[in-house]
Amino acid sequence: xxxxxxxxxxxxxxxxxxxxxxxxxxxxxxxxxxxxxxxxxxxxxxxxxxxxxxxxxxxxxxxxxxxxxxxxxxxxxxxxxxxxxxxxxxxxxxxxxxxxxxxxxxxxxxxxxxxxxxxxxxxxxxxxxxxxxxxxxxxxxxxxxxxxxxxxxxxxxxxxxxxxxxxxxxxxxxxxxxxxxxxxxxxxxxxxxxxxxxxxxxxxxxxxxxxxxxxxxxxxxxxxxxxxxxxxxxxxxxxxxxxxxxxxxxxxxxxxxxxxxxxxxxxxxxxxxxxxxxxxxxxxxxxxxxxxxxxxxxxxxxxxxxxxxxxxxxxxxxxxxxxxxxxxxxxxxxxxxxxxxxxxxxxxxxxxxxxxxxxxxxxxxxxxxxxxxxxxxxxxxxxxxxxxxxxxxxxxxxxxxxxxxxxxxxxxxxxxxxxxxxxxxxxxxxxxxxxxxxxxxxxxxxxxxxxxxxxxxxxxxxxxxxxxxxxxxxxxxxxxxxxxxxxxxxxxxxxxxxxxxxxxxxxxxxxxxxxxxxxxxxxxxxxxxxxxxxxx
RNA sequence: GCCGCCUUAGCUCAGUUGGUUAGAGCGCUAGAUUGUGGAUCUAGAGGUCCUCGGUUCGAUCCCGAGAGGUGGUACCA
Numbered sequence: 144x145x146x147x148x149x150x151x152x153x154x155x156x157x158x159x160x161x162x163x164x165x166x167x168x169x170x171x172x173x174x175x176x177x178x179x180x181x182x183x184x185x186x187x188x189x190x191x192x193x194x195x196x197x198x199x200x201x202x203x204x205x206x207x208x209x210x211x212x213x214x215x216x217x218x219x220x221x222x223x224x225x226x227x228x229x230x231x232x233x234x235x236x237x238x239x240x241x242x243x244x245x246x247x248x249x250x251x252x253x254x255x256x257x258x259x260x261x262x263x264x265x266x267x268x269x270x271x272x273x274x275x276x277x278x279x280x281x282x283x284x285x286x287x288x289x290x291x292x293x294x295x296x297x298x299x300x301x302x303x304x305x306x307x308x309x310x311x312x313x314x315x316x317x318x319x320x321x322x323x324x325x326x327x328x329x330x331x332x333x334x335x336x337x338x339x340x341x342x343x344x345x346x347x348x349x350x351x352x353x354x355x356x357x358x359x360x361x362x363x364x365x366x367x368x369x370x371x372x373x374x375x376x377x378x379x380x381x382x383x384x385x386x387x388x389x390x391x392x393x394x395x396x397x398x399x400x401x402x403x404x405x406x407x408x409x410x411x412x413x414x415x416x417x418x419x420x421x422x423x424x425x426x427x428x429x430x431x432x433x434x435x436x437x438x439x440x441x442x443x444x445x446x447x448x449x450x451x452x453x454x455x456x457x458x459x460x461x462x463x464x465x466x467x468x469x470x471x472x473x474x475x476x477x478x479x480x481x482x483x484x485x486x487x488x489x490x491x492x493x494x495x496x497x498x499x500x501x502x503x504x505x506x507x508x509x510x511x512x513x514x515x516x517x518x519x520x521x522x523x524x525x526x527x528x529x530x531x532x533x534x535x536x537x538x539x540x541x542x543x544x545x546x547x548x549x550x551x552x553x554x555x556x557x558x559x560x561x562x563x564x565x566x567x568x569x570x571x572x573x574x575x576x577x578x579x580x581x582x583x584x585x586x587x588x589x590x591x592x593x594x595x596x597x598x599x600x601x602x603x604x605x606x607x608x609x610x611x612x613x614x615x616x617x618x619x620x621x622x623x624x625x626x627x628x629x630x631x632x633x634x635x636x637x638x639x640x641x642x643x644x645x646x647x648x649x650x651x652x653x654x655x656x657x658x659x660x661x662x663x664x665x666x667x668x669x670x671x672x673x674x675x676x677x678x679x
Numbered sequence: 680g681c682c683g684c685c686u687u688a689g690c691u692c693a694g695u696u697g698g699u700u701a702g703a704g705c706g707c708u709a710g711a712u713u714g715u716g717g718a719u720c721u722a723g724a725g726g727u728c729c730u731c732g733g734u735u736c737g738a739u740c741c742c743g744a745g746a747g748g749u750g751g752u753a754c755c756a
Contacts, residue, residue, distance in 0.1 A: 211756080260755075265750085365752050488755075490756050604715060605712065605715060608715050609716050619715090633715095635715075644716080644717065647717080650719065660715080
């Protein structure tokens, strides 16, 4: 005991966080609100484990037998690689495929939990964080995608963020069509193009333009190699971000196949004299008409037409139909808007992609503006279940980054992270009377009131009251020998006392005043506490 | 991964031009007060000065390497 043993420094690996009662309560409230929206849309919960076989998650490095370094992995007894899940989508695909025979199809499910990524953490980025997902598996139409977007918007409303977010929607098929039109055949080159576009909110138009061409030298002096596009190609892609100015309006022209309208840009004069079968897009999808027209214009600027290649056509048509659905359901462009610059991750999305963006400024503790990125997103992933089953299974879904959203709300003071009320504390005035104090606690607990007897060092009475204060306790119960003889108790209202004492500066006066304290009969304990709690 | 900055008490930081017992504020513990929260006063605990190596009579300080933290950037399913 005399020799000093080497102590272990209590420390947390970076990217991980402890959560206090206030934070747990605040996130719990968020979860309840999100859950309520999902359930209202007809989704059912399911829970899957934190660990999966690495091959289930699909994260083996190419050409090696080791998992991707970005996932936490370990080998089981039989040397099979297992990994902590890094999202909730791959485990859902596994669950659906494994229970294919019994699940209803389409299958609507939601689930919430921690996911893990072994990457360098940053502001608002963690190595363990919570996601809350909803997915519809087995429904291939844009109605399912549109429903996802509307549900995301409803969730944000339910969290009290009306008017402070926008759900941005794009379609990967449109981007693929652009690629074809521009004649980019190299997959790697296209990958760099997509990454560059995805960085728009971080590095701006100039930065993206540099990345699309030769490359960009950032502030730290690091050079990022560009995609090697020509100036003409780069400028055309940059139109995706340009402010929308339209001389012409998009129209849908009926064709022999009623499911395949043609999309063109017409001048207003031409539209006004339009023959039957030509519909202005803004009459059916007002919310996003300008953007739809704009996408058509981007195609024209590179010498193509939006419906001249299959991929772009279907992407465009899906966006058009989703726009109609948003319009019909009353979701305007200030809540959900079509935005051709949305890219989202790169791996498995096959059609519509969407992202929630906060439209208010977020500042960190030091008062600096923080680029927060999206707080949620998703899209259609028709290929994911096919890894487990031979038949094609379409699926769409999205994910809310609960941790990141909570962090944003915390920084803006919109998260109610106040410490929850503590228990009623019964003070120990006389160690011989423990049984009596414990009986009081039991009475209170039986009445459903949080209560505890002070268990620490009872020698100094002031410390007991200080303990109750630190516990955020609303009330303390005092029974000394004087009270016991008279069959009474002292009830001390700590909340009222705190207010009443604010004006007192002298310690002697402070003690004499005993603010917020009054007497009751012993047998009135439960009733008096209940009454006081309801008044506080 | 790459680039910059940082590392002294639980926290925020001072300091030593290289010299013997390394400081402050806040916090913590105890006492003033075995019948009252805040404030006040008193006392106390708490330090491998990030680690290792080098230079030096002597290193917390100078030099080198490493670790950790932080910011940017890359990757991000």
